[in-house]
Amino acid sequence: MNIPRLSICIATYNRADVIGQSLESIISQATDDIEIIVVDGASSDDTATVMRHYQDRCPNLRYYRLPVKGGVDRDYCHAVSFARGTYCWLLTDDDIIKPGSIKTILELLPRNYSLIVVNAEVRDRSLSRLVETKHLHIDSDIVYLPSTWEAFFINTVAYLSFIGAVVIDRALWNERIKEPYIGTEFIHIGVIFQKELPNGVFAMAEPCISIRYGNAQWSPRYFEIWMIKWPDLIWSFSSISDAAKSRICPRYPWNSLYMLLLMRAYGAYSLVEYSKFIEGRIDSHWRLFIAKVAAIIPGIIPNLFFDIFYTMVGSHDVIFWHSLKTSRFYYRQYFRNILRSMKKTISSFGGQKCT
DSSP states (O other): OOOOSEEEEEEESSOTTTHHHHHHHHHTTOOTTEEEEEEEOOOSSSHHHHHHHHHHHOTTEEEEEOSSOOOHHHHHHHHHHHOOSSEEEEEOSSOEEOTTHHHHHHHHGGGOOSEEEOOEEEEOTTSOSEEESOSSOOSSOEEEOGGGHHHHHHHHTTGGGSGGGEEEEHHHHHHSOOGGGTTSSOHHHHHHHSSOOTTOEEEOSSOOEEEETTOOTTGGGHHIIIIIIHHHHHTTOTTSOHHHHHHHOOSOGGGOHHHHHHHHHHTOOSHHHIIIIITTTOOOHHHHHHHHHHHHSOTHHHHHHHHHHHHHTTOOOHHHHHHHHTSTTOHHHHHHHHHHHHHHHHHHHHHHHHO
């Protein structure tokens, strides 16, 4: 049996509507040097039916349906445990890889880096509109050696929150501690940054992936992920200085009125999040009051404020703008809805008058 050089490892859950498109982008480039591992966390939709179709088409695809849902961290660990390749590419189940990407990755493997960081472009949910040409903002490939460990952390960790960017030495993954990072939603970040990577990192400038932005299954838990779990994880790494960690995120971002209002503008912060995550973390009555006000203020107000403010300062953060404009509190859509409602009311009133 041919031993693959690259195992493409995918954890999936209830993605019957999109995983086929992802698999098409992989299978169209498949060679005997790769295998595809899909671990299904007990999906309740038609994922199993979709996977049987692709198994019939691709002998290099192996599908494992777990008896119970274990969570994304455990499912990726399962996928790597089933893999046979020297390297594992931890791909997502709803994004697609660009033509020629597998060939590009295979050509890099003989260099024996501990990690290859795969760049990505960002598209909207339908993949029809380009939102950002490069999610990792580099103009040329970069090699990070152990001597530039903190520079690697500062420059890439935010981007590496996207697990599809990770092509990692399977032996290194297997030898590292994983249990403390189960439940963080970012098992790969824990594996990568718990200590230095001995053979360095290759960061790619040219995008190989198209991200389907806004389709994350944890979107309803946006506040918990980015205000609680992410900073807790980032600040847990003893191999990284506090100065470097503070460049990525504050230790307690939920302490900041600015961050709470931004989350409100995104539609991610309400009294639900206040009660669940804030109320028990702040001792000051005054600061609790401010946090509660931020949770109940009409979301259209901070949404409008951030739009005006960042327009004035000339921000080019396309992900910020996309998040602001796709929020349920996006002020322009809010006013459109009011105008639409007014037109219907006037039309209805006019019709009644005529009769």
